[in-house]
Amino acid sequence: MTTDKCMVCTCEDVNDIELREAIARGCRDLESLKRYTGFGTGPCQGKACVTLARRLLSEVTGESVEALGAITYRPPVQPVPLRFLAGDEE
């Protein structure tokens, strides 16, 4: 069976229909959209989904992708086990 649904964030299981609803509710910037839907908050931290979400946000709002920018990327770049970070010395 096929549907019109398109997966945007596979880490957190967020699809385009949920993003469109969030945009309609007033999440018209990427930071709001991320926090309302949870897209980009999983293991990939947005590497796989921000461009898709931004394109959809641009289509709906008419804002350019340049103006929409990106979410704030935060360390670490890749998930890192706590024991590596705990290390041996201060």
Place this chain on the structure above:
Amino acid sequence: MTPHTPFVTTTGPLKDHYDAVVVGGGANGLGVARHLAMGGMRDVLVLEKSYLLAGASGRNGGGVRAQWGTADNLVLARESIRMFRDMSAELGFNVYFRQGGYLFLAHDEKTVDALRKTVAFHNANGVKSRVVDAHEAQIIVPDLSTSGVLAASYHPGDGIIFPWAVVFGLAKKCTELGVDVRTFTSATGFETSGGRVTLVRTNRGDVKCDWVVNAAGCWSNQVADMVGLKLPNTPVRHEILVTESLKPFLDPMVVDLRNGLYASQDMRGEIISGIGMPGEKPGINFQSSFAFTKRVARALVDILPNLGEVKVLRQWAGAYDVTPDSKPILGPSPGLANFVQLNGASGHGFMISPMTTLLVAQSILGQPPSIDMRPYRLDRFGPDWVAEKEPLVIG
């Protein structure tokens, strides 16, 4: 409300006049707006200068506890827990409140003595905490390393909440009640006349007002500066990290009193953890530091060794809005009766927001306050003021 009704607006003209203008769209700003609208106020405006959750309401760890060391903080937190229990139903929005308790670990005799006194104080003030030994602490948290643990204080009624959901739920409810919730709209100045604020300047035009509420968190002293009022609040950075999601295994928030570490498992399964950073300089600074990453990772693996293989996904920073006595500032300002403070909560503003917002709304609406507001008023910092220092600020 249909699913697609906006709960927040960015564009469009503001009205010429509002009964109340709330500066700050966090849990406190939206919370007071909600209580004002529920109390019958017609035109309430919330000004959020960025997106919702850009400030401390979107950066805190979601802990909610009644285990405080002073009565003034305890009563606000104790009553707020009661209100958080009802919040999902009241907002029509799941705020993911989970009462798994708080466990404060003591590793030396002096701290054990302090915990015993604190627990007696809690019990005398309606908070049913108790002292547990290391064995019982490990039954409560099976993954806990009891190495060096002498005792702990435990209050099952404490818990955690999902701050993002609280803020979105409050914004939704505010909008349903007719509140004008504006993001990317900032207060840029005020006009005063005869000891009152009469007008608020914003980047989208001027609005006349009967009341102004300063709920700007770590920016509160900047907002107060615009009317020539000095607040004793100082912003101080605090950092947090979050790990990948795990099957539920950690019931309470665990606090290590040696170093100010706290760690909980949120309703998505992630471990959320922060720690105090000695020597942190005052100021608004949202940069992440690797010094924090190392310090929190070490302290976390020390008390929960099984977390060593668990991966960190993200770290971030926010700011406490710190007052000299670590108690919030609530109510009218000396010389400016309609400029109302709702700030300075010193790191626990989110967890006490149900009660602080109710009290401030009551004072504006002329309703009798649920509790005596004098300990929280700005005018407490007079010549006779003696700090009763809150010993249980964590992180």
